[in-house]
Amino acid sequence: MVKAVILGSIALDSLETPFGKAENALGGSATYASTAASLFTDVGIIGIVGRDFPEEHVKFLESRGIDLKGMEKAEGKTLYWKGKYGFDINAPETLDIQLNVLADFKPKVPDEYKDADFLFLGNLDPSIQKSVLEQMNKRPKLVVSDTMNFYIEKDREAVLEMVKLSDIALMNDGEARQLFKTTNLIKAAREILKLDSGLAIIKKGEHGAVFLTENEFFSAPGYPLENVRDPTGAGDSFAGTLTGYLAKTGDLSPENIRRALIYASSVASFNAEGFSLEKLKTITLEDVEARFNEFKKIVQF
Amino acid sequence: MVKAVILGSIALDSLETPFGKAENALGGSATYASTAASLFTDVGIIGIVGRDFPEEHVKFLESRGIDLKGMEKAEGKTLYWKGKYGFDINAPETLDIQLNVLADFKPKVPDEYKDADFLFLGNLDPSIQKSVLEQMNKRPKLVVSDTMNFYIEKDREAVLEMVKLSDIALMNDGEARQLFKTTNLIKAAREILKLDSGLAIIKKGEHGAVFLTENEFFSAPGYPLENVRDPTGAGDSFAGTLTGYLAKTGDLSPENIRRALIYASSVASFNAEGFSLEKLKTITLEDVEARFNEFKKIVQF
Numbered sequence: 001m002v003k004a005v006i007l008g009s010i011a012l013d014s015l016e017t018p019f020g021k022a023e024n025a026l027g028g029s030a031t032y033a034s035t036a037a038s039l040f041t042d043v044g045i046i047g048i049v050g051r052d053f054p055e056e057h058v059k060f061l062e063s064r065g066i067d068l069k070g071m072e073k074a075e076g077k078t079l080y081w082k083g084k085y086g087f088d089i090n091a092p093e094t095l096d097i098q099l100n101v102l103a104d105f106k107p108k109v110p111d112e113y114k115d116a117d118f119l120f121l122g123n124l125d126p127s128i129q130k131s132v133l134e135q136m137n138k139r140p141k142l143v144v145s146d147t148m149n150f151y152i153e154k155d156r157e158a159v160l161e162m163v164k165l166s167d168i169a170l171m172n173d174g175e176a177r178q179l180f181k182t183t184n185l186i187k188a189a190r191e192i193l194k195l196d197s198g199l200a201i202i203k204k205g206e207h208g209a210v211f212l213t214e215n216e217f218f219s220a221p222g223y224p225l226e227n228v229r230d231p232t233g234a235g236d237s238f239a240g241t242l243t244g245y246l247a248k249t250g251d252l253s254p255e256n257i258r259r260a261l262i263y264a265s266s267v268a269s270f271n272a273e274g275f276s277l278e279k280l281k282t283i284t285l286e287d288v289e290a291r292f293n294e295f296k297k298i299v300q301f
Numbered sequence: 302m303v304k305a306v307i308l309g310s311i312a313l314d315s316l317e318t319p320f321g322k323a324e325n326a327l328g329g330s331a332t333y334a335s336t337a338a339s340l341f342t343d344v345g346i347i348g349i350v351g352r353d354f355p356e357e358h359v360k361f362l363e364s365r366g367i368d369l370k371g372m373e374k375a376e377g378k379t380l381y382w383k384g385k386y387g388f389d390i391n392a393p394e395t396l397d398i399q400l401n402v403l404a405d406f407k408p409k410v411p412d413e414y415k416d417a418d419f420l421f422l423g424n425l426d427p428s429i430q431k432s433v434l435e436q437m438n439k440r441p442k443l444v445v446s447d448t449m450n451f452y453i454e455k456d457r458e459a460v461l462e463m464v465k466l467s468d469i470a471l472m473n474d475g476e477a478r479q480l481f482k483t484t485n486l487i488k489a490a491r492e493i494l495k496l497d498s499g500l501a502i503i504k505k506g507e508h509g510a511v512f513l514t515e516n517e518f519f520s521a522p523g524y525p526l527e528n529v530r531d532p533t534g535a536g537d538s539f540a541g542t543l544t545g546y547l548a549k550t551g552d553l554s555p556e557n558i559r560r561a562l563i564y565a566s567s568v569a570s571f572n573a574e575g576f577s578l579e580k581l582k583t584i585t586l587e588d589v590e591a592r593f594n595e596f597k598k599i600v601q602f
Binding site (some may be wrong): 086089183184204207208217218222226227296299 | 491517597
């Protein structure tokens with residue numbers, strides 16, 4: 001029984017960082033997010049791949065217990081992204097992007113997913129995100145969404161509508177400042193509160209994340225990574241963990257969301273330590289718990 | 302008896318932010334730092350002013366119990382800085398700077414200061430910082446120093462030497478990345494550890510601060526300020542509080558440095574809520590304690 005449904009891209013990535021390179025590695029927001037979420041709960045994926053999508057990647061996702069009924073296989077090629085990280089490991093340069101089968105993607109939510117209580121709408125066009133939400137039999141208990149600068153520039157109103165439709169509309173600090181036209185992150189977070197259900201979470205990359213409600217403020221620190229090998233998918237594994245952990249515990253209290261954010265930061269930091277999904281594939285819940293406990297020491301005073 | 306000696310600039314600032322303006326307001330690193338430190342301990346100041354330095358500012362500093370024997374009054378005008386903060390309240394544009402009496406400043410440490418155990422070498426030319434350190438009768442128990450991009454560009458080697466001579470060489474994230482030629486903040490902090498006595502602190506503005514030793518890592522969150530009125534002096538009041546609190550407690554354990562950093566963040570956040578020293582002048586130790594306790598809630602999970 002699928003508890004958390006994850007919509008997003010499934011891609012083949014060609015990556016170069018100062019620490020190595022990879023050709024046609026498994027990538028995409030749904031891939032990172034569902035692998036992370038599968039550490040915590042039963043996940044179903046909604047996405048599209050082409051005929052070229054390697055069987056080994058299918059096998060890997062299945063090995064994590066991820067339900068692939070929502071993964072459509074279409075004529076054509078899988079989404080392809082080629083990126084390069086230079087001196088500033090946080091900001092990749094896109095060398096090539098070929099949408100391929102994603103260009104005409106009209107997601108169909110499998111019947112078995114339609115009663116799921118937890119839904120993550122990963123980084124895709126807001127109209128695709130909305131269509132998945134509308135296909136659900138009832139509104140899920142928790143809808144988490146993600147966006148990026150590309151969609152904010154393309155259609156700000158549609159992104160704002162998705163913020164409104166979500167319980168947690170994830171964005172990073174740059175996106176929040178851009179979307180709400182303010183340099184003050186706390187002001188931006190208050191704008192999110194006005195739109196959605198009263199929870200605002202802003203990711204800050206190496207500086208961690210902040211979480212606001214009307215009455216409280218939580219700051220999750222960044223994990224001190226000396227060697228970031230490949231930050232691709234950090235935001236997606238963060239979002240997948242957040243959704244997966246909340247699905248597992250079923251507890252949406254602010255206290256549990258704080259814990260969920262520390263789990264999310266833990267998994268995202270592991271992810272950045274390896275190329276593509278390399279590290280994410282090998283970590284266990286035990287590893288994540290150990291890092292969660294490290295976070296406790298990091299903020300202690 | 303002066304417990305903490307503070308070297309730095311004393312200035313008259315003309316400021317403009319989106320929230321107001323001030324002409325010839327009290328400014329300068331020594332002023333902010335000593336006012337902050339005087340909340341905790343007995344402070345003596347080393348700096349220089351001109352004949353135009355208003356008596357009301359002298360009276361204010363005296364009212365805080367700050368010893369002014371080290372404040373030289375010279376022929377000429379006081380350091381003048383004119384700055385403007387625009388849309389991005391964190392980055393001021395310097396419209397005018399007149400060094401005036403500071404141009405030929407050769408600090409003379411008063412005899413009464415020479416046995417002080419705590420010394421803060423505020424943001425001035427490294428050669429001036431070094432000269433003050435050399436005039437002390439013995440090496441203080443704790444030497445805190447500060448720097449800025451201007452000196453890193455002008456004489457990187459001199460700045461590196463000051464890092465080596467200090468126990469805590471404060472810098473912000475941009476300065477740390479610049480000084481050690483890396484985008485990774487943790488790597489930069491490790492470089493500081495190699496040079497100084499085993500403590501590295503990097504300020505991150507709105508994102509708080511990090512503190513590293515060989516064996517531990519502490520992340521102090523930023524205080525969620527929705528209305529930053531004037532961030533001038535935030536770094537100096539941070540440094541002054543750090544020095545003052547450590548002087549007051551006399552405890553240089555990593556645990557106490559963690560607490561000192563939260564006090565420093567508290568005072569610096571108050572400072573940004575008012576123009577010039579407006580807010581810093583009015584807060585009490587009780588206000589700071591209350592904010593310290595707020596920080597406890599901010600990191601709780």
